[in-house]
Amino acid sequence: MPGHLSMEEVFARACELIPGGVSSPVRAFGSVGGTPVFLASAKGPHVVDITGREYVDLVCSWGPALLGHAHPEVVQAVQDAATRGLSFGAPTTAEVELAAAVKARIPFVEKVRFVSTGTEATMTAIRLARGATGRPRIVKFAGCYHGHSDSLLAAAGSGVATAGLPGSSGVTDGAASDTIVLPYNDPDALRAAFAADGERIACVITEACPANMGLVPPASGFNETIREVTREHGALMIFDEVLTGFRVGPAGYWGHDNSPDAPRYVPDIVTFGKVLGGGMPLAALAARAEIMDLLAPLGPVYQAGTLSGNPLATAAGIATLRLADASVYARVDEASEVLQTAIGEALTGASVPHVVQRAGNLFSVFFGEDAAARGVRNYAEAQAQDVFRFAPFFHAMLDAGVTLPPSVFEAWFLSSAHDDAALSRILDALPAAARAAASARRAS
Numbered sequence: 043m044p045g046h047l048s049m050e051e052v053f054a055r056a057c058e059l060i061p062g063g064v065s066s067p068v069r070a071f072g073s074v075g076g077t078p079v080f081l082a083s084a085k086g087p088h089v090v091d092i093t094g095r096e097y098v099d100l101v102c103s104w105g106p107a108l109l110g111h112a113h114p115e116v117v118q119a120v121q122d123a124a125t126r127g128l129s130f131g132a133p134t135t136a137e138v139e140l141a142a143a144v145k146a147r148i149p150f151v152e153k154v155r156f157v158s159t160g161t162e163a164t165m166t167a168i169r170l171a172r173g174a175t176g177r178p179r180i181v182k183f184a185g186c187y188h189g190h191s192d193s194l195l196a197a198a199g200s201g202v203a204t205a206g207l208p209g210s211s212g213v214t215d216g217a218a219s220d221t222i223v224l225p226y227n228d229p230d231a232l233r234a235a236f237a238a239d240g241e242r243i244a245c246v247i248t249e250a251c252p253a254n255m256g257l258v259p260p261a262s263g264f265n266e267t268i269r270e271v272t273r274e275h276g277a278l279m280i281f282d283e284v285l286t287g288f289r290v291g292p293a294g295y296w297g298h299d300n301s302p303d304a305p306r307y308v309p310d311i312v313t314f315g316k317v318l319g320g321g322m323p324l325a326a327l328a329a330r331a332e333i334m335d336l337l338a339p340l341g342p343v344y345q346a347g348t349l350s351g352n353p354l355a356t357a358a359g360i361a362t363l364r365l366a367d368a369s370v371y372a373r374v375d376e377a378s379e380v381l382q383t384a385i386g387e388a389l390t391g392a393s394v395p396h397v398v399q400r401a402g403n404l405f406s407v408f409f410g411e412d413a414a415a416r417g418v419r420n421y422a423e424a425q426a427q428d429v430f431r432f433a434p435f436f437h438a439m440l441d442a443g444v445t446l447p448p449s450v451f452e453a454w455f456l457s458s459a460h461d462d463a464a465l466s467r468i469l470d471a472l473p474a475a476a477r478a479a480a481s482a483r484r485a486s
């Protein structure tokens with residue numbers, strides 16, 4: 043495209059050629075208004091748009107950029123892999139090495155199957171649970187997002203929540219009718235669903251810590267209850283760590299919430315994506331061997347992928363996990379702590395009722411009196427917040443050179459490259475953004 047076009051002109055051209063001008067709906071600024079920022083490059087804590095303007099980035103590619111954008115050693119690993127070939131459609135030692143790195147971090151994992159997206163990982167995990175149990179039905183929680191496969195789109199978080207949709211057109215009744223949607227953090231609803239239909243339920247799939255309706259941590263004991271109830275009824279527990287895995291800590295949310303030597307709960311199947319591929323298209327499902335060996339070619343549950351375990355993606359994943367040591371998590375945690383405190387102070391200073399909810403270094407902000415008074419525990423409460431305060435807050439941050447996820451239902455992401463200078467720029471932008479949120483009015 044000609045280099046002199048404005049952002050608006052590029053977006054208009056994109057809209058002519060691509061639905062909504064974007065390749066994934068959450069990028070479209072649908073709930074905040076305005077023109078999406080088209081990016082040209084990214085490095086460390088920064089992204090640069092097509093006009094050359096630099097921003098401090100709190101999207102981090104929606105999670106993968108734990109080490110910051112374009113970490114030199116990750117880029118080098120990908121470049122080296124590229125010189126050896128882009129895709130073979132054959133097994134590689136890199137897959138074996140990466141599977142071993144995953145297993146080393148998550149003790150209950152015995153085998154790993156690599157796929158290209160989180161959607162594929164959760165879709166395959168569901169099929170595997172159905173194959174393992176011979177049962178048709180699945181339980182998911184309202185507000186959790188597990189990618190865009192048919193059976194998992196009901197009451198989904200992320201872009202579905204942002205657009206205020208109940209699910210998706212194009213999903214047949216047949217595909218959706220075996221999905222039972224329950225309120226999150228409600229053990230009684232879970233027990234009641236199993237009491238009513240337990241013999242037909244193959245699995246419960248849950249985000250390890252939901253981050254796609256905003257950040258809604260599991261209430262104390264909720265993940266344990268899912269474990270107990272599924273075990274009692276012979277169903278499997280699928281722990282979706284696509285977003286949290288290798289990000290909230292070396293062993294994901296599970297490691298953050300459990301002592302590896304004496305875990306309080308161990309899921310049956312776990313899914314990964316995002317950080318696992320270090321910015322390249324890579325995801326995985328993993329479990330004990332007895333379950334994983336039901337997958338083809340050993341077992342009857344079919345799953346495949348031309349680009350699965352792609353050599354560039356596995357190279358990026360190996361480099362990322364090698365580099366993501368204790369000091370990386372310490373820095374992300376520290377930067378996140380500083381930012382969470384500053385957000386709270388800025389919003390309180392501007393008299394904006396809010397709550398910052400967190401799980402380690404992952405967090406989001408909910409606006410509103412109710413949210414501030416009792417926290418947000420489920421999707422209904424997340425939807426009831428003062429959504430209208432987010433758009434002005436978002437745009438004030440953007441004007442000041444800080445990119446936030448363009449939806450109040452998404453978590454904010456930091457990286458170990460967010461140094462003090464980057465943090466200062468964010469902190470400097472907060473008071474004006476808080477004032478913008480304070481002066482926002484609900485649409486009548």
Ligand SMILES: Cc1ncc(COP(=O)(O)O)c(C=O)c1O
Pocket residue numbers: 158159160161162164187188189190249254282283284285286315316325
């Ligand atoms: C928890 C969770 N599961 C699954 C997915 C789907 O992953 P992908 O977008 O790579 O298909 C996402 C994000 O998109 C996610 O946050």
Ligand SMILES: N[C@H](C=O)CCC(=O)O
Pocket residue numbers: 066067068069104187200201254285452
């Ligand atoms: N919330 C999603 C992932 O976690 C956002 C990514 C996308 O759907 O494009």
